[in-house]
Amino acid sequence: MNSTLKPSSTHPGSVLIQRLTSTPEFLPFTLVVVLTVVFAALTPHFLSRGNLSNLLAFTPELGMIALGMTVLMTSGEFDLSVGSVFGFTPVLMWTLFNEGVASLEVALMIALVVAVGIGFVNGWFVTRLKIPSFLVTLGMMMTIRGVALYTTSGFPQRTWRAESWLMDIVAGSFYIGEFRLYASIFWFIGFALLLGYVMTQSRVGNWIQAAGGNAVSARARGVRVAQTKTWLFMLTAFMAAYAGITSSIRVAAANPNSGTGYELEVIAMVVIGGTALAGGRGTILGTVLGVLMLRMMRNGIVLIGVPGLAYNIFIGVTILTMMALQSYLARRHPSGSG
Amino acid sequence: MADDLVRMAGIYKSYGPVMALDGVDFSVRENEIVGLLGDNGAGKSTLIKILSGTVSATRGDIFMRGKKVEIRNTTDAIALGIETIHQDSALVVQLSIARNLFLGREPLIGPAFLNRMDKRTMNEVAGKLLKEIGIKKDIPATTPVSSLSGGERQAVSIARALHFDSDLIVLDEPTNNLGVEETQGVMRFMRGARDSGHSLIFIAHNIHHVFQVVDRIVVLRRGKVVANDVDPKQTTIEAVEEIITGMPVG
Numbered sequence: 001m002n003s004t005l006k007p008s009s010t011h012p013g014s015v016l017i018q019r020l021t022s023t024p025e026f027l028p029f030t031l032v033v034v035l036t037v038v039f040a041a042l043t044p045h046f047l048s049r050g051n052l053s054n055l056l057a058f059t060p061e062l063g064m065i066a067l068g069m070t071v072l073m074t075s076g077e078f079d080l081s082v083g084s085v086f087g088f089t090p091v092l093m094w095t096l097f098n099e100g101v102a103s104l105e106v107a108l109m110i111a112l113v114v115a116v117g118i119g120f121v122n123g124w125f126v127t128r129l130k131i132p133s134f135l136v137t138l139g140m141m142m143t144i145r146g147v148a149l150y151t152t153s154g155f156p157q158r159t160w161r162a163e164s165w166l167m168d169i170v171a172g173s174f175y176i177g178e179f180r181l182y183a184s185i186f187w188f189i190g191f192a193l194l195l196g197y198v199m200t201q202s203r204v205g206n207w208i209q210a211a212g213g214n215a216v217s218a219r220a221r222g223v224r225v226a227q228t229k230t231w232l233f234m235l236t237a238f239m240a241a242y243a244g245i246t247s248s249i250r251v252a253a254a255n256p257n258s259g260t261g262y263e264l265e266v267i268a269m270v271v272i273g274g275t276a277l278a279g280g281r282g283t284i285l286g287t288v289l290g291v292l293m294l295r296m297m298r299n300g301i302v303l304i305g306v307p308g309l310a311y312n313i314f315i316g317v318t319i320l321t322m323m324a325l326q327s328y329l330a331r332r333h334p335s336g337s338g
Numbered sequence: 339m340a341d342d343l344v345r346m347a348g349i350y351k352s353y354g355p356v357m358a359l360d361g362v363d364f365s366v367r368e369n370e371i372v373g374l375l376g377d378n379g380a381g382k383s384t385l386i387k388i389l390s391g392t393v394s395a396t397r398g399d400i401f402m403r404g405k406k407v408e409i410r411n412t413t414d415a416i417a418l419g420i421e422t423i424h425q426d427s428a429l430v431v432q433l434s435i436a437r438n439l440f441l442g443r444e445p446l447i448g449p450a451f452l453n454r455m456d457k458r459t460m461n462e463v464a465g466k467l468l469k470e471i472g473i474k475k476d477i478p479a480t481t482p483v484s485s486l487s488g489g490e491r492q493a494v495s496i497a498r499a500l501h502f503d504s505d506l507i508v509l510d511e512p513t514n515n516l517g518v519e520e521t522q523g524v525m526r527f528m529r530g531a532r533d534s535g536h537s538l539i540f541i542a543h544n545i546h547h548v549f550q551v552v553d554r555i556v557v558l559r560r561g562k563v564v565a566n567d568v569d570p571k572q573t574t575i576e577a578v579e580e581i582i583t584g585m586p587v588g
Binding site: 206212223 | 431
């Protein structure tokens with residue numbers, strides 16, 4: 001039979017380069033390295049302990065949402081309500097605690113269960129009523145944000161009176177010399193390793209990619225596409241909720257407005273990392289690099305004196321450039337799924 | 339005469355007022371290739387969709403080796419050993435050859451809670467299968483299906499059916515959009531599958547392709563079987579075309 005496969009170069013060096021450039025993680029990795037070098041050259045503060053500590057404090061929070069979004073987007077769906085869930089869940093948790101309804105531990109469990117329930121409703125609407133996830137999660141985004149604002153009259157919930165081991169585990173901090181590290185970085189790494197394993201090694205990972213790549217074919221092979229997607233909506237909401245709770249402990253306030261606009265920033269991180277917007281292909285490592293890249297960019301341009309308001313210009317241009325390069329490399333060397 | 343592997347008896351299917359199948363009796367014997375022919379709208383696809391679990395019959399019974407079975411969905415059909423290969427291959431192009439071959443039936447290794455795929459076995463088996471079905475080029479099993487030609491994609495689908503030892507392989511227009519050499523490759527796979535104990539249903543608009551490979555031809559016209567036991571060695575393409583259209587050809 002004829003093959004469309006092009007004969008590969010026999011030179012070991014060019015084969016290695018071809019393999020490297022064909023991975024979706026190649027571009028974000030290259031850009032992270034380039035940004036580090038450029039910002040470090042432009043300002044000595046960029047690689048200072050204080051700045052790195054600051055960078056690592058906020059990165060895991062958006063990063064955790066991005067991890068959940070990566071898996072969901074690989075299955076061919078996305079969730080615009082993550083920012084609202086990020087804002088609403090800590091408000092619910094701290095309201096329950098401050099009003100004396102529940103201990104902090106129980107309030108946390110209730111808040112996470114409610115978030116998972118929101119994910120379930122998203123998944124049910126998308127898979128059972130066949131409504132596009134854009135519309136379902138847009139509606140959910142407005143509903144949840146509205147509930148958060150209405151129930152708090154727009155005021156933040158206080159968090160600083162609570163004393164619990166839970167706060168240390170979720171978002172506590174400690175020093176290594178002068179370097180301040182937050183527990184959230186370990187949660188982020190743990191979630192990344194777990195989801196990376198699921199996506200690359202597990203049967204479920206194969207189903208997730210198949211559901212996003214060709215749902216009809218996956219269904220015909222006995223893959224439970226609807227259930228898989230519903231679970232992923234629940235996972236995404238859980239990750240957004242956990243990130244929101246982490247953030248509320250770190251900043252000592254649960255603001256009903258927090259997380260506004262995160263949904264698009266997170267989707268940008270995921271796509272820049274190499275996950276296909278249309279589904280079927282996703283990479284956790286790429287997302288970690290995408291998260292790092294956008295956070296470094298935001299941090300770096302402020303340090304070198306570019307007005308913060310210009311941040312969106314950088315992000316927009318970066319997304320467009322990355323998409324063009326990813327598309328070019330994908331057409332030249334399609335990467336396998338092992 | 340060999341026994342029936344599958345028998346569909348009195349199959350009716352209506353879409354609103356339109357009767358797509360009107361009491362069809364259709365059977366496939368052990369170790370034979372049946373060519374299912376008919377003009378557009380004759381009911382071939384509907385009949386095959388019922389057999390592969392994509393749609394349900396309004397009325398009628400299906401028997402596998404004489405035993406009545408229920409096919410409510412594609413999972414039921416696969417469990418009964420019925421594998422359908424569509425013209426677009428129905429593969430997930432982003433996944434590798436090995437992952438496509440085992441999709442839905444991935445072998446696991448290690449403790450069950452880890453849900454870990456045995457990728458080494460998957461890649462080894464896939465590589466061996468590709469060679470067995472005659473792909474001479476050294477294509478790694480980790481190659482994404484998007485890199486394969488139309489013929490190679492069909493080969494992957496057929497390899498999947500053979501590996502999981504499907505009793506009945508349904509090929510729905512498998513030679514559409516294929517070149518001459520690739521089409522001959524698919525024909526070779528079909529003969530090989532029959533010779534290794536499988537039964538096949540071959541649906542194609544190109545009667546020349548059907549004549550090359552099938553043991554028996556069944557013709558549908560307007561939802562009814564109009565010829566059930568046409569031997570391609572005893573007839574001509576023109577005669578079959580007349581049966582399909584119901585009008586003299588030429």
